[in-house]
Amino acid sequence: MIFDDLEAIADEYVLGLLDPAEQAAVEAEANRNPALQQAIGRAQDRFLPLDMTAAPVPVPPDLWPRIEARLSPAKVNRAEEPPPAANDNRLRFWRRSAFGGLAASLLLAIGLGWSLMRSVEPLVVAVLVNEAGEVQAVVEDFGSERAVVRLLTDVGLPADRTLQVWTLPSKDMGPVSLGLIDGASSTRLDPPSLPRPRDAQLYEITLEPAGGSPTGRPTGPILAKGFAKLPR
Amino acid sequence: MAAADRTTEELAADISAVAQGDRQALKRIFDAEAGRLIAIAERIVRRRDLAEDVVQDAFVAIWQKAHQYSPDRGSARGWLHAIVRNRALNILRDGKREDLMDGDALETLQEADQTEVVMSAWTALDSHQRLRRCLEALEETRRRGILMAYVGGYSHGEIAGRLSLPLGTAKSWIRRGLASLRECMA
Numbered sequence: 001m002i003f004d005d006l007e008a009i010a011d012e013y014v015l016g017l018l019d020p021a022e023q024a025a026v027e028a029e030a031n032r033n034p035a036l037q038q039a040i041g042r043a044q045d046r047f048l049p050l051d052m053t054a055a056p057v058p059v060p061p062d063l064w065p066r067i068e069a070r071l072s073p074a075k076v077n078r079a080e081e082p083p084p085a086a087n088d089n090r091l092r093f094w095r096r097s098a099f100g101g102l103a104a105s106l107l108l109a110i111g112l113g114w115s116l117m118r119s120v121e122p123l124v125v126a127v128l129v130n131e132a133g134e135v136q137a138v139v140e141d142f143g144s145e146r147a148v149v150r151l152l153t154d155v156g157l158p159a160d161r162t163l164q165v166w167t168l169p170s171k172d173m174g175p176v177s178l179g180l181i182d183g184a185s186s187t188r189l190d191p192p193s194l195p196r197p198r199d200a201q202l203y204e205i206t207l208e209p210a211g212g213s214p215t216g217r218p219t220g221p222i223l224a225k226g227f228a229k230l231p232r
Numbered sequence: 233m234a235a236a237d238r239t240t241e242e243l244a245a246d247i248s249a250v251a252q253g254d255r256q257a258l259k260r261i262f263d264a265e266a267g268r269l270i271a272i273a274e275r276i277v278r279r280r281d282l283a284e285d286v287v288q289d290a291f292v293a294i295w296q297k298a299h300q301y302s303p304d305r306g307s308a309r310g311w312l313h314a315i316v317r318n319r320a321l322n323i324l325r326d327g328k329r330e331d332l333m334d335g336d337a338l339e340t341l342q343e344a345d346q347t348e349v350v351m352s353a354w355t356a357l358d359s360h361q362r363l364r365r366c367l368e369a370l371e372e373t374r375r376r377g378i379l380m381a382y383v384g385g386y387s388h389g390e391i392a393g394r395l396s397l398p399l400g401t402a403k404s405w406i407r408r409g410l411a412s413l414r415e416c417m418a
Contacts, residue, residue: 007414038305048310049357051268055268056270057274059270064262067292
């Protein structure tokens with residue numbers, strides 16, 4: 001390919017009119033030829049107003065979690081690295097949740113206060129936050145096959161998806177489903193018989209196909225996670 | 233969606249934060265831009281689910297390539313859109329769109345819709361915009377060919393077919409159309 005008329009080549013590249021071999025040649029040349037790089041930038045900007053006429057469409061709620069699950073982990077300070085998670089592909093989450101912060105602790109206080117006023121106390125309360133550290137839900141585990149999850153944010157669920165609540169009673173048991181959330185703000189779950197929930201036990205909510213995870217283990221993106229606290 | 237409110241400077245700042253490994257900056261870009269980016273990809277791949285896949289791949293690419301962006305490469309927005317457009321074009325060229333088309337009747341139907349989509353992108357431009365005026369100044373077939381390529385992701389061969397022109401003629405008309413456009417916009 002001859003790089004004589006850079007502006008013309010840049011236009012055809014930006015319009016997607018080059019065949020795959022030419023396209024690859026342009027990309028390779030642009031990496032070492034700033035003039036071509038700049039010509040491509042100018043061509044992109046010339047046509048940009050056409051893109052801006054595209055009316056934004058609704059973004060599916062699971063698109064960001066799908067992206068996030070594919071992001072390579074950033075550099076981790078080993079000293080700060082938290083213990084392994086039920087889904088150990090999302091280590092970064094733990095750093096987030098550690099800082100997830102003030103809002104979470106305030107909510108925990110409210111959640112605890114609220115739960116203390118009731119006749120039956122949960123054995124543990126877990127505040128679940130998303131990766132941005134925003135509080136999404138509170139799980140109260142009463143043990144004896146009883147737990148309540150309270151959603152604190154609106155979740156726009158596609159018709160074919162459901163939210164599933166999990167806990168990790170022990171590493172050996174692995175994640176166990178506590179039940180599905182039908183989208184209501186507060187849902188009574190009927191978990192299987194499990195060991196008495198302990199302090200710092202993991203709880204999480206994942207997005208799963210309607211009817212729940214087909215494998216019995218979390219398969220979808222994690223929407224929120226948190227550690228249990230014992231009411232004191 | 234507050235996409236229109238965010239300036240290209242804010243976008244450029246977020247891209248450089250993403251280059252430093254800042255996921256929140258990537259999320260900000262996603263929140264402000266994803267709706268429009270899906271729409272742009274959908275014009276090319278013509279299916280919402282494929283368009284969403286395009287945007288998913290594109291954001292993973294943005295995460296990995298953010299350090300490559302510099303203002304020499306044009307506006308931050310142009311760079312962002314180019315990643316989405318290139319991914320959409322690659323999916324298209326891989327033939328996924330054809331695989332998913334179900335028979336000639338459907339294709340004809342979608343073809344008519346698609347012509348609408350392509351032409352509406354042009355007529356939706358503000359009348360005072362230079363691109364609009366310069367496209368207007370082009371001979372109609374050339375304008376149509378350029379819009380089919382940029383907005384709808386059509387190849388030279390597809391454009392020649394749709395415009396009933398020999399391939400060589402279509403290529404040279406588009407090339408000359410692009411040259412006139414550059415001159416008009418300079």
